[in-house]
Amino acid sequence: MSKGKVCLAYSGGLDTSVILAWLLEQGYEVIAFMANIGQEEDFDAARDKALKIGATKFVVVDVRKQFVEDVLFPAIQVNAIYENVYLLGTSLARPVIAEAQIKVAEDEGCFAVSHGCTGKGNDQVRFELSFYALKPDVVVIAPWRDPIFFERFAGRKDLLDYAASKNIPVAQTKAKPWSTDENLAHISFEAGILEDPDTTPPKDMWKLTVDPQDAPNTPEDFTVVFSKGKPVKLVLQDGKEVTDAVDIFLTANAIARRNGVGRIDIVENRFIGIKSRGCYETPGLTLLRGTHIDIEGLTLDREVRSIRDTFVTPTYSKLLYNGMYFTPECEYVRSMIQPSQETVNGVVRARAYKGSLIILGRSSSTEKLYDATESSMDELTGFQPQEASGFISVQAIRIKKYGESAREKNKPLTL
Numbered sequence: 360m361s362k363g364k365v366c367l368a369y370s371g372g373l374d375t376s377v378i379l380a381w382l383l384e385q386g387y388e389v390i391a392f393m394a395n396i397g398q399e400e401d402f403d404a405a406r407d408k409a410l411k412i413g414a415t416k417f418v419v420v421d422v423r424k425q426f427v428e429d430v431l432f433p434a435i436q437v438n439a440i441y442e443n444v445y446l447l448g449t450s451l452a453r454p455v456i457a458e459a460q461i462k463v464a465e466d467e468g469c470f471a472v473s474h475g476c477t478g479k480g481n482d483q484v485r486f487e488l489s490f491y492a493l494k495p496d497v498v499v500i501a502p503w504r505d506p507i508f509f510e511r512f513a514g515r516k517d518l519l520d521y522a523a524s525k526n527i528p529v530a531q532t533k534a535k536p537w538s539t540d541e542n543l544a545h546i547s548f549e550a551g552i553l554e555d556p557d558t559t560p561p562k563d564m565w566k567l568t569v570d571p572q573d574a575p576n577t578p579e580d581f582t583v584v585f586s587k588g589k590p591v592k593l594v595l596q597d598g599k600e601v602t603d604a605v606d607i608f609l610t611a612n613a614i615a616r617r618n619g620v621g622r623i624d625i626v627e628n629r630f631i632g633i634k635s636r637g638c639y640e641t642p643g644l645t646l647l648r649g650t651h652i653d654i655e656g657l658t659l660d661r662e663v664r665s666i667r668d669t670f671v672t673p674t675y676s677k678l679l680y681n682g683m684y685f686t687p688e689c690e691y692v693r694s695m696i697q698p699s700q701e702t703v704n705g706v707v708r709a710r711a712y713k714g715s716l717i718i719l720g721r722s723s724s725t726e727k728l729y730d731a732t733e734s735s736m737d738e739l740t741g742f743q744p745q746e747a748s749g750f751i752s753v754q755a756i757r758i759k760k761y762g763e764s765a766r767e768k769n770k771p772l773t774l
Contacts, residue, residue, distance in 0.1 A: 366464035397543020448545025457489035485682030492685035571619035571714030588700030615642030
């Protein structure tokens, strides 16, 4: 007798292939679910593999358009970033995948959902909090937190040995035991030799981007057009224009990849309380976010930008990283993104060259916050120079008191 249907988030990799076989051993019927979220994947091969292992059905859902328009573009608008380095490629994808998985589970009559997230990672939190928000009565089977599972599979070697015994083909090998996660925005690498934070990633580990040293010696120029903070057109060096949301992202990826843009190697603080070393390739998002930051300098009011950068960006980034997308606080913070972007309209000319994004210029035909004449050092238009004296005097009132207090205390101010 089957224990019931389980919808497994199936990547086709080592962990979820073993989990699929293990769930079958435990007596469950398994629906293998995969989201097409822009990863370079042979979906037909994944289907064949899942069915060969024993899945009742394989379902793939194309969520790329939703991913770009509903998640990646808002992340660009808010300049989302975690700990000043990580562009949240994995975190951004989880709400979209979770929503699609719950829909498949409901359509297929599954009482439970399952995933391959480890018991020490962030993704278990991201997926499960999303599951419970979207379907509060769902049962979650997390094998990496089940003693029956993790005592049997103590590490990557045990997984590889089990896969071999079941004739399950896997891309991961004992020679290259890192794990990866890929979507339209990025690919991540962790575990294995990367767990030593002082180990330099081998050159053949990187998948998406050309090594900057091997990138073309000729720079590649491109132009991004923004409307209300969203990239709406990308113009290539040869004049070709791209306007579809997904195609804009794919094109930005292609430019960045061939020019070695978007690699980072960091030690980050996981939500669960553990420090973790991760290597990431985030090509197109690096280009689009970088050009967006630049156009904001021309078109976004100073105080609006200050409030957004002080509260909205760090809060939204932290909520995304911690898996709190489907929460009242995240809904509230998301509502603040678009109002800050109403004036972010313009064009940025940029260059990708050997791992770097270089801004060549920017312009806006509609926003008038920048006035070249007013800003000029060679013209007096705007205000008279002597007017700055009053401004400085008012600002100095508080500063003088600070200096007087320091002198009275015989603690003169020093560098």
